Amino acid sequence: MPEPMSASERNLRDAMNRLLTGTAERTDGRLIKENLYREAGVSRATMNRTKSVLDEWAMRVDGTQPRDREIESLNRSLTERAAQIKDLRARVRELEEQLTIAATAVAELHAENQLLRGEDPTRNVTPMKRTLPRRSPAERA
Incomplete structure (x- = not known):
């Protein structure tokens, strides 16, 4: 008994x-x-x-399970955030590659443009036209 x-x-x-x-x-x-x-x-x-x-x-009580709903919710959220971070990092790499391609294309077009204008494409500095500020008629006199 x-x-x-x-x-x-x-x-x-x-x-x-x-x-x-x-x-x-x-x-x-x-x-x-x-x-x-x-x-x-x-x-x-x-x-x-x-x-x-x-x-x-x-x-x-299984010691490997989450102890309460809040921890379970936080773990689920953490898993979702980790997946989002992974996706965003992949997107950043993709955009960096596109930016590199675009920068290369711009540099090549700039060099072609210099050749068409008869400028030296090996020159590193592109001269800018200097414009003088406009003076009023009183200042000209």
């Missing part, structure tokens, strides 16, 4: 069920042992002495 359940063990099992179903009354609902004993209203030592409850807790 199984041993009768103590009040502490009953409280711990009830608290475990509330935590696992997401209906915590005294804690934030995270699946951690601290919340288990606080939800049950017993001390940590009492929880630690109740081996059957701790064994069941270990079987039912």
Whole structure:
């Protein structure tokens, strides 16, 4: 015949069920042992002495799953952001390649234009026409 359940063990099992179903009354609902004993209203030592409850807790709570909805949401968001960053980096590389092609084309067209005008294409500086500021009739006199 199984041993009768103590009040502490009953409280711990009830608290475990509330935590696992997401209906915590005294804690934030995270699946951690601290919340288990606080939800049950017993001390940590009492929880630690109740081996059957701790064994069941270990079987039912998988340590690799997110502890709560907020962490799960943050992990999902982080995964989405990482994918966006990867796509944006690929787009930046593509645009840099296009910019290099465009700059090369502009340089070649500039050199061709200089040849057509009879200028020296090896010259690095293109002279700019100097324009003098207009003077008013009073300044000319």
